[in-house]
C-alpha cells in the first residue's frame with residue numbers, strides 16, 4: 360500500500376503521515392524533511408536548496424525525482440510508503456507513476472486534506488518541531504506537554520520558512536503548481552477528500568476508515584496468493 364497525502368502547506372500532512380506510519384507500519388517520506396537534511400549538511404547543493412525554500416518556490420524536479428527514486432528502489436520500503444509533500448506538480452506526479460511502475464508498485468490512495476486558509480496560517484505560524492525526536496506540535500492546536508513530549512522545550516524549533524512573508528509565496532506556488540495534480544488523480548479514481556479542519560485525532564479517525572479496509576484486503580490477497 361502506497362499512499363499520497365495531498366494538501367496545502369500547513370494542512371497537517373506530516374502529522375497525519377506520522378500517525379499512519381506508526382499504526383500501519385509504513386514509511387513516511389517527506390521531501391521537505393529530506394531537503395532540510397541536505398541543508399543541515401551545509402553542502403553547496405544544500406545552500407542552493409535553502410535559498411529556493413526561503414523564497415517559497417519548488418526545488419528542481421530533477422533533484423526531487425532522484426531523491427524519490429532512491430527511496431522507491433529500496434526494497435525495505437517496498438509498497439509501504441506514505442508520501443508527504445510529493446508530488447508537488449504534474450511533472451512529479453507523472454514521474455512518480457513511472458518510477459512506481461519501474462519497481463512494480465502503484466499508488467493505492469490519494470488523500471486530499473482540505474483546510475481553510477485561516478487554519479492554514481495558524482497551523483504554520485504555530486508549528487514547532489522537535490529537533491531531537493521529530494515530533495510536530497502547534498502552539499494553538501497541539502502544544503507540547505509533559506505527557507506528549509519528553510525531550511524538553513529547548514529542542515522545539517520553528518521552521519525558518521514558517522513566517523508570514525514566505526507563507527504567501529508557498530501558498531501561491533501551491534495553488535499554481537500543486538493544485539492541478541488533483542484532477543490528474545481524480546481522473547484515475549484515486550482521490551478521497553478529507554475535512555482537514557477538524558482536530559488531529561478526528562481527522563485521523565476519518566483517514567483510517569479508508570486505510571484500514573485497504574490494509575485488510577491487501578493482507579488477505581497476500582495470504583491467499
Ligand code: AMP
Nearest residue numbers: 390391392412416417418423444445447
Ligand atoms: P514541506 O516541508 O513539505 O512544507 O516543504 C518545504 C519546502 O521544501 C517547500 O516549500 C519547497 O520549497 C521544498 N519542497 C518540498 N517538497 C518538494 C517537492 N516535492 N518538490 C519541490 N520542492 C519541494
